[in-house]
Amino acid sequence: MDILILGAGQAAASMAARLRALGHDGGITVLGDEAIAPYQRPPLSKAYLLGEMSLDRLTLRGEDWWRENDVRLLTGAKANAIDLAARTVSTSQGRLSYDQLALTLGASPRRLPEAAGGYLAGVHVIRKLSDIGRLKPELSAGRRMVVIGGGYIGLEAAAVARKLGLEVTVIEAAPRILGRVASAETANMIRNLHEAHGVEILETTAIERLEGDDRLHGIKLQDGRRIQADLAVVGIGVNPETALAAQAGLEIDNGIACDSFGRSSDPSVWAAGDCASFPWQGGRIRLESVGNAIDMAELVAANMLGATKKYVPKPWFWSDQYDAKLQIAGLNTGYDKTVLRAGSGANSSSVWYYKSEKLIAIDALNDARAYMVGKRLIESGKSPAPETVSNPDIPLKELL
Incomplete structure (x- = not known):
């Protein structure tokens, strides 16, 4: 089975690696329009822009990895059109055929x-x-x-x-x-x-x-x-890359519309990462984060090979500004109450989000312990009382 991945970012690299780790021995081709192999994007606006991170550290995998894992990486290549009936993609480097196609096309800045x-x-x-x-x-x-x-x-x-x-x-x-x-x-x-x-x-x-x-x-x-x-x-947001999918006739809904398994409206086409929307809590959601790109891509890789795993996101994000680190877990969509908790260090505090008395998200500024505790609580479905969270005299570990 030949698998073609369009888009060469974090999701593509994670998907290719997981396919090989799961034992897929068929062809894997990754095609991207940038002249460089897949690299990390978050450091671009931080450490790399400051000159604190070199290009070789930015790259996700070295040239030897692609060769040793027999993954064909086509850089500086543009996908022009998808033919769903013929299972081919017209590209600037010729026509490519596939048995399964994954779209990890990312998003473009507005x-x-x-x-x-x-x-x-x-x-x-x-x-x-x-x-x-x-x-x-x-x-x-x-x-x-x-x-x-x-x-x-x-x-x-x-x-x-x-x-x-x-x-x-x-x-x-x-x-x-x-x-x-x-x-x-x-x-x-x-x-x-x-x-x-x-x-x-x-x-x-x-x-x-x-x-x-x-x-x-x-x-x-x-x-x-x-x-x-x-x-x-x-910096006014991004738009998911959907033009190629829309031109091919795939369903679009705030991104390339996928089911809970990451499959698009065509049974042989999948999507993952910033360009993909998926069912969540009775609606649809699209996440723009490294965590989502990795987790969804790895799940799609497994489902391409026959697994039937539904995607349940465990959102986490971060932002580095000056010497401060903001860490975020969960999604605060629809929150109706917030609780502020003072941290143990200088300029350290956290905001806990509740919806109908359920803890759904946390923002922690310079407070890694609060972030880790909040993340564990959210993932386990536990919701300490807001008045308990806001009391700095109650140790964080007791919230668990």
Whole structure:
């Protein structure tokens, strides 16, 4: 059985490795449009951008691994069309056939419209190694950088820029940063962290357009104000890569729609990672995280080989900003109560999310113990009383 994997990121690398580990001895081909083998994306906006991580450490597996495991890796290759009936994919390197096809295509960063200046020189997004290659030379001390969007990617870029000596302003159209993904308590902690490092944060602030002839020189706000800017980073979310799947006639629903096993609307096509949506708690969900990319890809690998395992996500995320680490477990969707617990160290605390008295998620800032305890509680389905969690005199281990 020949397996073709389109997309060469974390999910693809994890899927190929699991297929071989499970004993698959047929062909495996991984095709990606970047010129490099699969690599880690989270460090791009942090350690790699700061120069603290080299390219060889960024790469997930060395050249020898692909050769020794007989996995054909086609880099710098573009998939143009999928023929479901013929079970072939037209690519820039020829037509490839498959018995089972996996789509691990990831997502693309949203950009501001060209008419609003979104494609001026000096306007950057952060998703790929090539994006960092364009941004990194611009990060010189004393320059003014504006971050558009107060999500994790933008805030991580803001932290790096401040560490490198740039003046940084974050512009968020919503009433507060992290509005879609975190509680007001977590947002307050992160806002305080950035302001303590000299970042200006403008909330409830809408942009009219980015200004410049060929290159960005400023930003005009809808209230008439203008902000000088030498460069900008746009962090307003991502869109799942679905064009190839949609063109082939696969069902799309906030991503490539899969069943609980990771199978698409075509029985020989599967999906995993950022591009895939799947059933969850009576609806559908799509997760953008390393953990999901690995776990779902490994499950799909097993199901391709005949297993019938349903995907039950165990979400976890993290964000490094300055010398602070925010660790997140669970999904806070639909929470109706939050509890703040003071940590044991300086600038250490955690936010616990409840829905109908059930613990569903935790954000822990500089508090690894609270994160680990909260994660174990969520995965085991246990929910300590909120008043117990909020009492710092009760040791964390007693919550278990």
